[in-house]
Structures are given as C-alpha cells and as structure tokens.
Amino acid sequence: SAGFARYDYALRNYKDVYTGGSRSVGYVRNTDREKQYARSIVNQQISNQLSKNGISISKQADLVFSIDPYTYQLTVSGNADRDILSQIETLLNEGDNAKNIWTHAWICMHDADNEIVNSQANMTKTNQYSLWHEVYETTGYDARNATYKNGTFIAEDGTDLLALFKEKSKNGAGYELYSKRWLQYAKNGWKKENDLVLKIGFDSSGLYDIGQERGYGATQNMWMKGISQSIFEASV
Known part of the structure; x- marks a missing residue:
C-alpha cells in the first residue's frame, strides 16, 4: 500500500534480512503498522532463505533465536533436530542477517512512542549497549576487556582508552556523555547480566515476540485489528 512506499527502495536490492527501520523516522520510532509490515517482510525473507537452502521447518517446531548485542x-535453540538447528544458525549468521534480526526485534520492543515495552530490555541495558558500540566504533577496542586504573581505562595492550576515545570522538558532547557513563563502570565493572542479548521466537508461522504483551507474530497481533488479545481469549 502507498503508506509503505518508502520501504520499496530498501527492499529492491536487499541482500540480507530486512530490519524494518524506516530511514525517514530514524531506527526505532516506527508505527505499529510499519512494524507489522516489516515483520511480514522479514518472515518472507527468512522463509525464502530456508527453502533456498533446503531447510524445512515442521509444524511442531518452536525455536528461539538469541542474538549477542x-x-x-x-x-538457535529449540525442539528441532540438532542438524537443522545448526544449519539455520549458519544461514542466519551470514552477512548482516543476525544484526538485522537483532535490530528488527529491538524496533518491535518499543511502542509507537518509543518506550520499551519488553521485559528483556531496560535503560541500563540500552545504555551499556550504546556505550560499547560508541567506544568500539570510535577506538576499535572492546570496552569489556579494559581495566580501570588511575581514573582511566587501560586496554590489554596498554593503550589509554579514555584518552584515545577523547582524541577520536567526533564531538565533545558525545565524549562527555559516554566517558561519564563509562566511568560509572569503574566501580562495578562490566556486568554481563546487563548485556542487551535479544531473544525472538520462531515457528512455522514466522517470528514471534518474547516478553511483551503486544507482539507482531502471526498469533500475537489480534490487538492490531482493534481487539486486545486478552479480551479475544476471554470471549472464546
């Protein structure tokens, strides 16, 4: 439909799984309908990749994709044959597939007002995620491996990472924000339980969301039609 015209360009030559992030409104602030549309595209792409590689998913299969942030x-975990799980894993780790599925799951964990509505995520995890990527993209170093010494972070090879981060940061405000956030880790270290690992379910009907009331999976989206899932179930 015309409302989704802006997706056409992104899909035309899309080699990897589509994320559903519309360029015009940034990555997360998408309407529910856009997320639903993106989900149908992602499902189609995963399905095409599986069938192209001769992998079939049984009606009973219930899998979970878990993605490192x-x-x-x-x-991939779940009730399918180990060989199948391994084949799907290999396939979805090609190119930017896994990154894009992570991004799609992340977009779907927000409501139309950009609030997190999924129990897997919170601001602490979000901040840790953005800090890691900011440091990595700016310096090339993994912040998790740095040691705090005398007011700065030292990489395994002895590099002063805060100094390098400051030198390479594109703007002062960004450096202030992230260096302050990073120094908060000096006391407690990098907490693995705050890593924004995202899980999304997958069965023969496609992807389904885990940890939120309003999902975009084939059996989760009754609320999109103006009927809330709970009312619908109560009347059955």
Missing part, C-alpha cells in the same frame, strides 16, 4: 552472533 556486540558481535551480533545468533544462536
């Missing part, structure tokens, strides 16, 4: 490495 730093390396975007995707792991």
